[in-house]
Amino acid sequence: MAQVRYHGHLADLTGCRQEALEGTTVAKLLDQIKRQHGAEAYRLAKRSHIIVDRRSAGAEKGFRTPAGLDSLVEFIPVCGGG
């Protein structure tokens, strides 16, 4: 089970800040999110920054990035600023 942490509005949509989910890749975790929290949470999670064990999935294999049993996977909605 990977530990999944939600940030921003995603925590509101899922109703929790952190939970354990089953899935060996980011894509599989996203499927779990869709099943457990619905399409809106899934959409926002998919569009978020996804950080697997402190490395950006965007810089790794995207949605195919592996998530291990002890992985911490963070979903952070994209923000602006400066």
Place this chain on the structure above:
Amino acid sequence: MILPVYAQVDLTNGRWRKCTISAKLFEQYLGGKALGARLLTDLTPAGLDPLSPEAVLIVNTGPMNDTGAPSSSRFNMTFKNVLTGGIASSNCGGPFGMLLKKAGFDGLILCGKAPELSMVVVEDGKIRIEPCPQLQGLDTERIQEELPERYGKLVIGPAGENQVRFACAASGERVAGRCGAGAVMGSKNLKAIIAFGTREVVKANPEGFEAHTRKWVKQLKKHPMTGDSLPRYGSAGLVSKANASGVLPTRNFTRGRYEHYEDVSGETLADTKLLRNSGCVSCPIRCERRVKVKGKDVKGPEYETLGLFGPNLENNNLDLINELNYRCDLLGMDTISLAGTIAFAMELQEKGMGDFGLKPGQPEDLLRVVEDVACRRGPAGELAEGSKILSEKYGGADFAIHSKGLELASYEPRKSVGMGLGYATANRGGCHLNGGYLALLESVGVISMDAQTPKGKPELTVFFQNGMEAASAAGFCLFTMQAMIPGILFKFGPASFVCRAAGKAMLAARPLLSQIWKCMPWIMPINCMLVPHSKSIALATGLPMTIGKFFTVGERSYNVERLYNLREGLTRADDALPERLTKTPQEPDQPDTVVPLDQMLPVYYKVRGWDAHGVPTAKRLRHLGIPLPEEG
């Protein structure tokens, strides 16, 4: 075409006169920081003390101020940088700029020194100087309450009067924060400038302008960044992502992650402290946070303040950060430079290299420190000089986190190396915005770009530096530039193939990006909604503005600022970062987590058309229509 009208004001004798900016200068520089840099170069000799009576302070608007264009209330202050000795421009979204324009002036050029504490009153095309000794020592809120309500106000607090090197100037609750604008006003015995008038901006094509503005506002409101994320979380929303990317400066930039970051994140701010969001005049984005400090509804902290008064000082007390932010605004000090200087002084003290009466591990004591700095009182009062001067006296240059003397903003560049290059080359010193803000592409934005590679970063830095320079010159908020990132990318997300490919494509476009400046402005002789700024300027002013010309204004401005810095004695050696960031990897097991400045700088100079010493070549200056320094 209506040309900008400026007033030259001699504070020593109270005399003033109107002057009109020529059509050529207007077209070349527009206004704001670009025109400010040109005028400061022309009006002052080299080598002046920035706090001497002979020093010049330019307070000016851009052509878009008070037009009703989106996010166009920004006005500018240009002067010799109190921290770096080079160029300074400081930007503010308060109501003063709009009222200055309504009073009949696009800018003020102030020189001399008033014989006693005074204020400049600008009203319906006329200017007078009034002594105001009764305002001495008042904070920025109190003084604005004391002055008549209808005026737009630009004031300093006690820190400005005491010439703290990073003192700011305030208009409403917004500040021109960086580089010491407040100290320059203080050195001139200038406590306030107030303006009122009823002049309306005449637009070249009012109907076309209104239609374009409607379309642009719609675009900003629809865009995921300016229409959702910024209104929802403000810039504070960046804390979590910055931490996850390793760019959240922690413990004087020794690390890029903070274990208690959630305590000071934008989400926590929104969930537990936020009263509502607000914004500058004419801005549809409304990114400002309103929070309660001691029962009072006040402006909340930006990301920079959260990062630098929070993780960088290992402080996870959000209430305290809110209060420190408010106190700094009242006293009139830049939170970035102050917090950066405190972090440096704490490390000096911990290493036994100096004693400033700081109490590491007791964040509540920071409130006392802030007051002491503003009043230049006690051992902590020495922090009013900033990191660079402290490091020259006490040592520790390798961990004094500044560039050219200006403290770095809240992005740890070892995990965002393009941002590192931006800090090092920014004309006003360690500024993320003047530096091109590549952190948005590398670390915190929607595009997935390799944050460690130096390849492509010089080209992208030049591109964004020039674009942001032009937007600022016109009077636009730089946040409007963030809507240039296609909204469609946000539908896919940073982990998607599309956003990853976008990042790779931007880096791969470096040969093209390095060449476009040779054929700008002819390469983009058009206007389109990808860069709505240029058409807005054309419709409001009647200038034949295109996207190409818009970016050329930015490039021209960047070169004029560079020439000013060179004239004042800054050199290639000042395009630097402290060794902590260039030699010590942030992650000990990842040697590439340093800023490879030596690899990026030569490419950057080449793209800019500068020689190996970072000096603009005669060829590039002629191309831009900038007089060669020896031609005057």
